[in-house]
Amino acid sequence: xxxxxxxxxxxxxxxxxxxxxxxxxxxxxxxxxxxxxxxxxxxxxxxxxxxxxxxxxxxxxxxxxxxxxxxxxxxxxxxxxxxxxxxxxxxxxxxxxxxxxxxxxxxxxxxxxxxxxxxxxxxxxxxxxxxxxxxxxxxxxxxxxxxxxxxxxxxxxxxxxxxxxxxxxxxxxxxxxxxxxxxxxxxxxxxxxxxxxxxxxxxxxxxxxxxxxxxxxxxxxxxxxxxxxxxxxxxxxxxxx
Numbered sequence: 001x002x003x004x005x006x007x008x009x010x011x012x013x014x015x016x017x018x019x020x021x022x023x024x025x026x027x028x029x030x031x032x033x034x035x036x037x038x039x040x041x042x043x044x045x046x047x048x049x050x051x052x053x054x055x056x057x058x059x060x061x062x063x064x065x066x067x068x069x070x071x072x073x074x075x076x077x078x079x080x081x082x083x084x085x086x087x088x089x090x091x092x093x094x095x096x097x098x099x100x101x102x103x104x105x106x107x108x109x110x111x112x113x114x115x116x117x118x119x120x121x122x123x124x125x126x127x128x129x130x131x132x133x134x135x136x137x138x139x140x141x142x143x144x145x146x147x148x149x150x151x152x153x154x155x156x157x158x159x160x161x162x163x164x165x166x167x168x169x170x171x172x173x174x175x176x177x178x179x180x181x182x183x184x185x186x187x188x189x190x191x192x193x194x195x196x197x198x199x200x201x202x203x204x205x206x207x208x209x210x211x212x213x214x215x216x217x218x219x220x221x222x223x224x225x226x227x228x229x230x231x232x233x234x235x236x237x238x239x240x241x
Contacts, residue, residue: 052094078111080120080196088124096131122199126178133174178202 075084088109095103107124108116138144146164159165178198182190193201 052098052100055098075110075120076112078115080110080117080123080199084110084117084120085123085127085195088120089127092127092131096135118203119196119199122178122202123195126176130174130176 075087077083077087092103092106105113106128108118108121110117110120146162149159149162149164153159153162160169178195180187180193180195180198187193
């Protein structure tokens, strides 16, 4: 880490932002820089576990009522492949386990946030949907256990035709819009579509179906005039000097 963790956390908490009131709860940011032995800086996702949980513990120790972490879930690789998926998963899991209430940049980022991939957005959205389904939990009661149906079917029977199964089998479990369940031969025959290619088709379909919300023509003209004017005013100027 570039500086002591607790000093950064206290500074984040103590520094007011515009619009804050003294009694307003504040999020505790979670962001650390990692550098390994290689030439370029490294950001191993597994290290995020310690970072996020340390942030929560420090918030608990120093400030009551403020105990949630804020992290980003960018992958370090530059393409939406298996590495990008598992790096984002390793960034998301500590957020979930630490009960984070704000996760920034949870979808789409690659190369540590230097670029965005539409395919990665679709893949990450699928992961978030599964997390949401998982965190909803499930009820354990007489209706869900269906012991009467188990007793009625008995040993050697099956439950596909019972009223309990028929009422639930199409909606009880998470239905993926991205995953593929074909065996290898069927997958080859269907065109060998990997996850990134299926995600590519999904975002293009979503974009093709997009309908812009209605906007007053006067507001549209004013916005376009403003953008054009600012482009002229900023032409040739450095914004970072």
